[in-house]
Amino acid sequence: METKKAIGRQGWWFASVDGKALPCVHKYWWPSGAIYHDPFERHEGRNIQNQLNEYVGAIMNGHQVILTDDKAMLDSNGKLVGFQRSRYIAVYDVDDVEFSVANGLRFRFVRRLHELEP
Template identity: 30%
Template sequence: MTRRPVAKAKGIRGTWYAEVNGEKLPCIHDKNMKDGEYRAPNADDDRHRKLLNDIVRTGRVVMRKSVREDDSQPWTAIGYVAVWSVADAKIENGMLTFRFVDRLIDLKD
């Protein structure tokens, strides 16, 4: 059995990015992953378009473990899970979507 590398992610406060092994990568919430796909609604603004451009450019994302009190509240990151390679990232009809390809790095606190 091949073991994945393990690293530490350091969030960049006030942004949707974290640094892993010296590289700034876009972050996404674990709660929007289902059946190997990511689907985030309400993503049709400049901040999401920048995130999309960086997801396409790097082909990778940092998955954050997230919670929220109820649907009216934003997600709050409470830790990091893994770095994933992704494909087919796009925003369509206000929805950010992509496929998870491979879990590359496990992240520790």
């Protein structure tokens, strides 16, 4: 399998691989072998609708994501408030993408396409 390089930046929910912007998803929300499910609860009360529409639309239309490893950031009460990306893992094809405000983002990983440089 070919290894590629992903380039991202803080605050952007995407990273570029071979000049193509792909949405980044957190390994945190993908228990081994299960359906990916990010409830998006950490974004409650924030005005992110445009960013969220772009992100979810890219997953639904492109069916490719970058899986990332991240450090979970917690508030003083232990509630998850965000992530700090630590590395890019791989590019995947995904399918059965669903999103709703009530249930968050769900999809199934189909195939690992490329490894990414650490």
